[in-house]
Amino acid sequence: MRLKRVYFEDIRLFKTTASLVWTLLFLLLLFLVPFIFKTYYLSVVNLMCLNVIVALGLNILVGNTGQISLGHAGFVAIGAYTAAILLQAGVPFVFTLIIAGLVSCLVGAFLGLPSLRLEGPYLAIVTLGFGLAVMVIIGRMEMFGGRMGLMIPRIDLNWSGLSYDRTLYYVFIIITILMTILAHNIIHSKIGRAFQAIRDSDIAASVTGINLVHYKTLSFAVSAFFAGIGGALWALYLQFVTPGTFSLMMSVLFLATVVLGGLGSVTGSVLGGIVMTLLNLQLEKVVTVPLFGDLIVFLSDTIMNPSGIANIRWVLTGLILILIILYEPHGLNGIWLRIKRYWNLWPF
Amino acid sequence: MIVQLLISSLVTGSIYALIALAMAIIYKASEIPNFAQGEMAMVSTYITFVLLSTFGFPFLTALVLTLTFAFLLGILFEFLLIRRAKEPNLLGFIIITLGFQLLLFGLAGWKWGSDQRTFTLPFSESEVVVRTSSFVLTEHNLASLIIAMVIMVILYLILNHTKLGLAMRACQQNVGAAMFNGIPANRILGITFGISSIVGAIAGILVAPITTLDPTMMWDPLVKGFAAAVLGSMKSLPGVVIGGLLLGLIENLFGFYVSLEFKSIVAFGVIMLILFIKPSGLFAKHYIRKV
Amino acid sequence: MEILVVENIVKGFGGVTAVQDLSFAVSKGEIYSIIGPNGAGKSTVFNCINGLYRPDSGTISFGGRDITGLNPDKIATAGISRTFQNLELFSRMTTLQNLLLGRHVSTTYSIWQMLTFNFRNSKAAKQEILQREKAEDVIEFLELEPYRDRPVFSLPYGVQKLVELGRALAMEPDILLLDEPAAGLNHEERQDMIFWIQDIRNELGITIVVIEHNMQLVKDISDRVLAINFGQKLVEGSVEDVLRDQSVIRAYLGEPAL
Numbered sequence: 001m002r003l004k005r006v007y008f009e010d011i012r013l014f015k016t017t018a019s020l021v022w023t024l025l026f027l028l029l030l031f032l033v034p035f036i037f038k039t040y041y042l043s044v045v046n047l048m049c050l051n052v053i054v055a056l057g058l059n060i061l062v063g064n065t066g067q068i069s070l071g072h073a074g075f076v077a078i079g080a081y082t083a084a085i086l087l088q089a090g091v092p093f094v095f096t097l098i099i100a101g102l103v104s105c106l107v108g109a110f111l112g113l114p115s116l117r118l119e120g121p122y123l124a125i126v127t128l129g130f131g132l133a134v135m136v137i138i139g140r141m142e143m144f145g146g147r148m149g150l151m152i153p154r155i156d157l158n159w160s161g162l163s164y165d166r167t168l169y170y171v172f173i174i175i176t177i178l179m180t181i182l183a184h185n186i187i188h189s190k191i192g193r194a195f196q197a198i199r200d201s202d203i204a205a206s207v208t209g210i211n212l213v214h215y216k217t218l219s220f221a222v223s224a225f226f227a228g229i230g231g232a233l234w235a236l237y238l239q240f241v242t243p244g245t246f247s248l249m250m251s252v253l254f255l256a257t258v259v260l261g262g263l264g265s266v267t268g269s270v271l272g273g274i275v276m277t278l279l280n281l282q283l284e285k286v287v288t289v290p291l292f293g294d295l296i297v298f299l300s301d302t303i304m305n306p307s308g309i310a311n312i313r314w315v316l317t318g319l320i321l322i323l324i325i326l327y328e329p330h331g332l333n334g335i336w337l338r339i340k341r342y343w344n345l346w347p348f
Numbered sequence: 349m350i351v352q353l354l355i356s357s358l359v360t361g362s363i364y365a366l367i368a369l370a371m372a373i374i375y376k377a378s379e380i381p382n383f384a385q386g387e388m389a390m391v392s393t394y395i396t397f398v399l400l401s402t403f404g405f406p407f408l409t410a411l412v413l414t415l416t417f418a419f420l421l422g423i424l425f426e427f428l429l430i431r432r433a434k435e436p437n438l439l440g441f442i443i444i445t446l447g448f449q450l451l452l453f454g455l456a457g458w459k460w461g462s463d464q465r466t467f468t469l470p471f472s473e474s475e476v477v478v479r480t481s482s483f484v485l486t487e488h489n490l491a492s493l494i495i496a497m498v499i500m501v502i503l504y505l506i507l508n509h510t511k512l513g514l515a516m517r518a519c520q521q522n523v524g525a526a527m528f529n530g531i532p533a534n535r536i537l538g539i540t541f542g543i544s545s546i547v548g549a550i551a552g553i554l555v556a557p558i559t560t561l562d563p564t565m566m567w568d569p570l571v572k573g574f575a576a577a578v579l580g581s582m583k584s585l586p587g588v589v590i591g592g593l594l595l596g597l598i599e600n601l602f603g604f605y606v607s608l609e610f611k612s613i614v615a616f617g618v619i620m621l622i623l624f625i626k627p628s629g630l631f632a633k634h635y636i637r638k639v
Numbered sequence: 640m641e642i643l644v645v646e647n648i649v650k651g652f653g654g655v656t657a658v659q660d661l662s663f664a665v666s667k668g669e670i671y672s673i674i675g676p677n678g679a680g681k682s683t684v685f686n687c688i689n690g691l692y693r694p695d696s697g698t699i700s701f702g703g704r705d706i707t708g709l710n711p712d713k714i715a716t717a718g719i720s721r722t723f724q725n726l727e728l729f730s731r732m733t734t735l736q737n738l739l740l741g742r743h744v745s746t747t748y749s750i751w752q753m754l755t756f757n758f759r760n761s762k763a764a765k766q767e768i769l770q771r772e773k774a775e776d777v778i779e780f781l782e783l784e785p786y787r788d789r790p791v792f793s794l795p796y797g798v799q800k801l802v803e804l805g806r807a808l809a810m811e812p813d814i815l816l817l818d819e820p821a822a823g824l825n826h827e828e829r830q831d832m833i834f835w836i837q838d839i840r841n842e843l844g845i846t847i848v849v850i851e852h853n854m855q856l857v858k859d860i861s862d863r864v865l866a867i868n869f870g871q872k873l874v875e876g877s878v879e880d881v882l883r884d885q886s887v888i889r890a891y892l893g894e895p896a897l
Contacts (some may be wrong), residue, residue: 007771009634011764013757068439096458097725114620117627120438121381125578126623128571185756188748189763190739192772197729197740208806209715209744218750250566252446259443268451276725300458308461311563321447325440326432 013345016100030173034166042169044281046237048112050230051174052273055257056183057226058264062255065219066199067115069122071131072254075224077246078136083151084241085143093155093236097175100232101225113219131251140296149242152235172233179229184266186222195219197265199301230247230251253280256321262333273343279320283313353600359489361494361596366551367573368580368588369503375538375582376520379438383445384425386570387452389552390563392418394460397467397554397561407470414553417548422545424537458561469558473499492554498552500589506543507585516540528633570614572599575615579622581629585611591630640847642667643719643814644689648697650683650870657683657869658694660863662744667813669846671842672817672861674854676890679844680870681850682724685816689721690714702813716744720807721816724850730792734783734802739773741809746770777809781835797828801835814846815839821853833859854882866890 014020034042058072068141082100087093111130115123118136157167186192193214197205206212235241253276287293287309300306328334354376367385374382375603395417399410431443434511478485507513518526519536528534551573552566559565572595580591622630643665664712665671673681673883684711688699690711692787698707706714725894729737739746748763755761779789781801784793791802800820807815821829833856839845851857857864857878864881866873868890874881881887 007768007775008764010771011756011767012759020539062439065828066439069441094410098680114624118623120379121574121582122578122623122629124381125575126616126620129575129613129619132571132614132797133616136610140609180752181757187684187754189753189756189767190743190748191750191753193732193736194743196732196736197743200729201732202729203691203711204729204806205740207691207715207721207727208740208810210740211710211712217635222423249570254452255443255446259439265437303457304458308458311454311457311461311601314450314457316454318450318452318454321443321450322429325443325447325775326429329440 006046011188013181017066025039027177029110034162038177039165043163043237044277046169046172046233047102047281048277049172050233050272051178051239051254051257051274051277052176053233053268054227054230055261055276056179056254056271057223057230058254059258059261059264059269059272060183060186060192060195060226061223062221063260063262063268063330064199065195065216067216067219069127069223070124070248070251070255071111071129071134072223072227073246073248073250073296074131074134075104075108075227075229076234076250076254077134077243078107078224079228080235080241081138081144081150081153081231082228082236084233085310087235088150097229097232101228104228104231105221106227108227109217110222112220115220116213116216128248128251131246131248135246144243149240150240151240154239156237156290163298168236172237174218177231177234179226180266180270183226183269187264187266191215191218191297214225242243256317258323259321260331262331262336265330266332266334268331268333271336275332279317280313283316286312287314349373350602351399353490353604354515355483355485356592357597357600360600361593362481362493362552363569363592364573364576364595365548365589365592366496366499367569368577369500369585369593371574371577372582372588373503373540373544373547375577376585377537378430378441379514379529380430380441381574381582382541383442383547383570383574384452385445385544386449386552386566387449387456387550387613388421388425389416389458389555389570390566392421392545392549393467393552393561394443394456394563395555397465397556401465414549418545418549422541422543423538425542425545429542430537431534437638439544439636440482453563460561461563465561469553469557469563473557475589483499487552488554488557495550495554499547503543503547511537512539528575544547546625548615572615575619579619581626581632584629584631587629587631640667641665642702643848644698644700645688646685646698646700647731648684648687648694648695648699650692651679653702656870658687659873661696661867661870662697663865663872665848667846668840669862670836670842670860672848672851672864672866672878673858674850674851674866674887675855675873679868679889679890680881681867682818683870684867685721685818685848685850686718688714688816703832712721715810718813720810720812720814722803722807722818722820724741724818724822726803728791728799728806729872731790733773733788733790734786734794734805735771735788737780737802738777738809739770741777741806742770742773744810745773750830773811774809780808781805796826800824800828800832804835808843808845812845814848815853817847817849819850821851821856829853829856832856832889836860858882880882 016024033045054076058069061069079100083096086099115126118126125322139147142148154164157164162165194210197210198212198215202212223341229235233307241321257272257276258269260276262268285298298314300309326330371382371385374380389510392414396410396414399405399413400407425448429448433440433444471487472486473486475487475492476484477487507516515531515536518531519533523533551569555565555569576592576595577588580587598618599611599615602614646662647660648836649657649660650675661684675686683692687694690709695707698705699721700706701717706717729740746766748766752761752763756763758764766788773794778784781799781804783805786798791799821832836847837860840847861878863876864878865875866881866887873886873890874884
C-alpha cells in the first residue's frame, strides 16, 4: 500500500502550506528591515548574507560530500579580487558577480583534481596550503595591489530610487535567497545524493555508478562557486580588499560557521552564518552582559590582562566549537529541529 | 654559502621535524591531526618565559617545570575534550582541536598578547660558536640541532625499548586487542598526548628566540610541521623526521636561489606534487580499504 | 547464452596470488554459485568483475563486451550490480535515498536542468518522480515500507542486507553479484533471502552470481556451482556433483588423516 501518491510533494520547496506562509512572513520582514532599523543594522545583515553564502557552499563540500577544506578563504579571496578588478574596469555588477563565481569555481575544480585520492589530514594540508598560497601570491603581486590591497568603486544603484545602502541591502538579500535555493536544489537532487553517497561510502558510490572523479571535482567546484560569489559581495561590502583579510583564521571561522550551524543542512548553513556573524560582532561586548561580563572583567583585572580583553572573542569561539561537537553534533539545525518537533506536538 | 644554507636548513628542518613528530605521535595513536599542537607549544613557551623573567628561576628549573606543565596540558586536553566526543569522526576531532587552538590562542592573547617580548635562552642567536670563511654556526643553531637529536633518540628509546612504548605501539595497531590484553588504552592515549605536548613545547622554546614571543608565533611552524608530517606520511616516525628535514632544505634552497618572497609557500607546491603521486606521503603504502 | 565470461584472470597482492588463472562463464538467467573455503579468492573475483580491482592479466567480458579494467561506475552503468560481504550502505541516508542512489545512473537530468527542480513540469522534477516510482516498486517488492524514511544505520542487520539488495535491484541490472547474502542472518531471514533470490531470477529475469558459505542456500538456489581454492578452479558443475567431489571435500575439511 502506498501512502504517498504524489511524490512531487517531497521535491517542492515548501512541503506544507504552513512553511510557505512562514517563509512569506519572513521575507516580508526582510523587506521591511530597511524601513525599521538604522543603516548600521543593514550592514550587519549584509555581513550575515556573505557568511551565509560561503557557509552554504562550504557545507556542500564538508557536510554533504565529507571532504575537508581548511582553505576556503582562498576561494573567497579569488572571488573578491576578481570582483575588485572587474568593477574597477567598469564591468557591470551582474557580470562581475557571475564571473567572480566562475573564476573561483574553476580554481576549485583544479584544486579538486589533485585532491581526488586524498583524504583526512592529507586533504586538510593541501587545502590549508592552498589558502595560504592564495594569500601570499595576492599579497606579492602588483596587479592585486600587493599588501595595500585594492579599492572598489561603488556600483551604480541609482535605478532603484532608494538610498545606496538600502538598495545594496536588497541586492544582498536577493542574491542570498537565490543562492540558498540553489544550495537546496543541489542537495536534494541526484547531484546532492551522489555527494552524500561519496561521504558515506565511496566504494558503494562507485559501484552504484557514481563517477567519483566527476562528483568530487564537482563538489569542490560548486563549493568554490559559492565562495567566489561570497567574495565578490565581500569586496562590495568592504569597498576595499587586502590579502590579510583572507587568512587561515578566516578559513577556520568558516569551518566553525558550518559546524555551528549543522553539517549537511541548508538550514544549518543559514543559521550558522547568521549566528556566527552576530558572535563575531558582539563577542567583544560580552563584558556588558550582567554577571558573566562582570566575571570576565574581574578575571581580566586579577589573573589576566585588561588590555588583552578583545581576545575573549577567540576564547568564546573556541569554547563554542568544542561544546557544539561534544554536546550538539547536529549544531543549531539540530536544536531548531527539536524546537519544531516540540511545537508540532504542542500543547501535548 | 652552501654550507651555511645546509646549516640553516638543518636547523629549521629539525624544528619542523620536532613539530611533525609531535603531531605524528598523536596521529598514529588516534588518527587525529592535532591543530592545537602549535598553540599548546606557544602557551608552554610563555610559561617558560614567565618562570624565567617574572619569577627568576634558573633555566633548567624553568625548563623542567615547563615540560611538566606541557605534559599535564596534553593529558588534560585528551581527558577533558578528546575523550568526551560523542560521535567521534575525523571532522569532529579536527574541529575540537581547532576549537582548543582558538581557546588557547585567545587566552594567551588575553594574558600576554598586548605587547611583544623578546625571549632569551642561555644559548643565544647572536653568540657564535664556529666562524669560518664559508659559514657561521651560532649557539642557538648548535643547541637546536643537539636538542632535536636528543629528543628524537629519547622518543625512539621510549617507543622501542620500554613497556610504555610497547603499550603505545599496541594501541596504535589495534585498540580493541590492546584492551583485551589488559592495556588501559585510554590512559595510554592520554600519555601519548602528554608526550607529544612535551615535544611540541621544546619546539616552541627553540622557535621563540628566532621569531618573537607572540601568540601567533607557532602558526607558521605548525603549518610547516604538519606539512612535514604529511610529506613523510603521518604514520611513519622516521618518515616525518625526514619530511621535516626535507622541507627545511627545500625552503632554504628555494629562498636563496629562486625567490625569497615565495619561500613560505613553496613547501605547499612541493607537497601537492608529492601527494599527487603518492597520496599517503613518501613513506607509506597507499591504503586501500578491503571490501 | 553466456552473459558473463571470465577468462584466465590473475590477481595478486604483493607476492600473494589471490586469483590464479581462473576461468568461468555464466549463462543468462541462471543462478551461479561460487563456493570455497575462507581466503579462496571469491571476493577478489567479484572485485575484479565490477572493477574495484584491476586484474593483473586475463579478460572479463559482459554481454560480448570487454569490460576488463574499466572503472566501477562504468561497469555499473553497463548493467552489473552487486552487494558486499560486510555491507557497504550509505548509512546516514534513508532507505529510500539508498534506493534512489541505485537509480542514479538512470536519473537523466543535467546540472542545468537541476536548477528548475522545483517546478512540477520541469524535466528534473519529472525524472525525480519517475525514479521515485521505480524506487517505490523495489520497496514494495522487498516489503521495505516500514523502513522507507529511516536512516539505514538504525535498521536491524537483516533489514540492512535487504536494503543493500534493494539498492542493487533498483539499478535494474542484467546481472547481480551477491557476496555472501546469507552471512549474519538467522534461520528465518535466511529462508526469506532464498525466497527473494529465487524471485529476483524468476520474476525479474536477472542473472545472479552468488558467493556463499551456507551450503543449504547453495543447494536450494543454484543451477550450477563453481568451487575454487587458492584462487584456482577445483570443479564446476551441478550442485550434487560439486558437493560430492573429493577435491572440494578436501578443500573444506583438509587431507584425510592417514
